[in-house]
Each structure stands twice: as structure tokens, then as C-alpha cells.
Amino acid sequence: MAAVTYPVESRHPGWPGKPGRLRVPAGIVEVRPVRLRDAGEWSRIRLRDRAHLEQWEPTGIGPWxxxxxxxSWPSQWAALRGLARRGQCLPFTITVDGRFAGQITVGNVIRASLRSAWIGYWVSSEIVRGGVATAAVALVTDHAFEAAGLHxxxxxxxxxxxxxxxxxxxxGYRQEGLFERYLDVAGAWRDHLCFAVTKEETGDGLVSRLVSTGRAGYA
Incomplete structure (x- = not known):
């Protein structure tokens, strides 16, 4: 009698992967895995945009x-890649017309019966209000629910x-509630609103919804 074999689930479903591309007013938005060679543009934008970013991000150790x-990027990149290979996060770079424009990460991935995670992002001050962050969130959310198998x-x-x-x-996210004194941001414990979405709520996908409402187009 032949042995029965079963497919082995990937240790890191959805990683590496390319969630796709969308056209928005700021240009062609693409989301791809973080790369070691992102260091130069990552540092240049982060240092330039300190006032734009520091007021919203968790307080870090050491000077900005x-x-x-x-x-400092190589160690961060290595840490993100290590977590991704263990299936604990999905770290991506956001590009606009092929140029580095920010990051978007699905973190604290929990499998089993929960299959949940958080999503966080930042974009260059030069392209805010250009539809870039919205497009990236839609692309990565669909990727997380499909390729990565999250709920x-x-x-x-x-x-x-x-x-x-x-x-x-x-x-397409909905507000769920308020987390009081949730994170240390800019040196103080700050309240945060919690937004969420589940796979059932996305229908044909958040990307499809953005396109159908005219907020983005397929690239």
C-alpha cells in the first residue's frame, strides 16, 4: 500500500511575495519585500521627515x-527578514514610480484559530494625500487574507x-474602539483608536473596491 502524503504548509505563507501595483494620483504604487539596498533612500527620507514621522511613531531607544x-538599516532589515522567515511578520517596501516611498508591515502574526495580525505603515512627506498609503494598505490587506491566509x-x-x-x-477598515494610554509615542503614553477588518468584510477585495470607487486604477 502506497504511503499517503500531505502538503506541508509553508512556515511563512505570503512571504516573500509581491502584493501588486495600483495607479493613484501620486503615481504607480508597488509593494515589494524590503531589501538591504533600501538603506540609502530609507535613511534619507526618515532623517528628512523626522518632524512628519516622530510625532506618530512609538518612542524608540536612542536619538532619532x-x-x-x-x-542602522542592515540590522533592522535582518531582523525583519528573520521574523518574516519564521512566519511572524510580512515586511514590505512601498515604491512610487519605482522609487522608495515608505514601508508597510504586517506584524505580530498569530496563526492557529486566531489568524490575526496588525498592520502599520509610513510614507514620505512628499507623497502624502496622493493615495499612496491607501493603495498600499489595500494591496497588503488583500495579500494577507489570500496568500498569507490571515483572517x-x-x-x-x-x-x-x-x-x-x-x-x-x-x-475599508472600520473603527472598533479606543485603547487608552496604549503606546509610548513622542515620550508620553498616548490613546489610540483601533481599526480592524476581517476577510469576510472585504468581498472581492479592498483593491477591487478602491478601483470600483475611482480612488485607484490597475497598473
Whole structure:
């Protein structure tokens, strides 16, 4: 009697992968895995956009210039890639017309009966309000629900961060509640609104919804 074999589930479903491309007012948005050679543009934008980013991101260890210097990227990239290979996160770079424009990460991936994670993102100050972050969130959410096999994603945003709130609402996330004193941001414990979406709510996908409403086009 022949032995019965069963498919072995990937240790890191959805990684590496390319969630796709969309056309928005700012240009062609593409999401791809982070690369070691992203260091130069990553550092240049992060150092230039300190005032734009630091007020919304969790407080880090050490001065901003040190944490975002060119030489600090290789260790961050290696850590992200290690987590991705263990199936614990999906770290992506956002590009616009082929140029580095930000990051989007699905983190704290939990499998088994929960199959959930959080999603976080940042984009260059030069392309805010150009539809880039919304397109990236839609692309990665669909990828997480399909290729990565997740069921729920959530995102937390400070109530004062109106641009990021608009991104999540336009992408198709719904507000669930308020987390009081949730994260240490800019040196103080800040309240955050919680947004979430489950696979059942996305229908044919968030990308399809963006395109059908005219907020983006297929590239």
C-alpha cells in the first residue's frame, strides 16, 4: 500500500511575495519585500521627515538620527527578514514610480484559530494625500487574507492623526474602539483608536473596491 502524503504548509505563507501595483494620483504604487539596498533612500527620507514621522511613531531607544542612520538599516532589515522567515511578520517596501516611498508591515502574526495580525505603515512627506498609503494598505490587506491566509487585521492610530485615519477609512477598515494610554509615542503614553477588518468584510477585495470607487486604477 502506497504511503499517503500531505502538503506541508509553508512556515511563512505570503512571504516573500509581491502584493501588486495600483495607479493613484501620486503615481504607480508597488509593494515589494524590503531589501538591504533600501538603506540609502530609507535613511534619507526618515532623517528628512523626522518632524512628519516622530510625532506618530512609538518612542524608540536612542536619538532619532542614530536610529535612522544609513548604518542602522542592515540590522533592522535582518531582523525583519528573520521574523518574516519564521512566519511572524510580512515586511514590505512601498515604491512610487519605482522609487522608495515608505514601508508597510504586517506584524505580530498569530496563526492557529486566531489568524490575526496588525498592520502599520509610513510614507514620505512628499507623497502624502496622493493615495499612496491607501493603495498600499489595500494591496497588503488583500495579500494577507489570500496568500498569507490571515483572517483579521487591525491598525491603531492616534485620534489626532487625521491623515492616517482617512487612509484606513478609505481602504475599508472600520473603527472598533479606543485603547487608552496604549503606546509610548513622542515620550508620553498616548490613546489610540483601533481599526480592524476581517476577510469576510472585504468581498472581492479592498483593491477591487478602491478601483470600483475611482480612488485607484490597475497598473
Amino acid at each position: 538620527p542614530d536610529r535612522n542612520a544609513f548604518w 483579521r487585521l487591525e491598525a491603531t492610530v492616534r485620534p489626532e492623526n487625521n491623515p492616517s485615519l482617512r487612509v484606513l477609512i478609505k481602504a
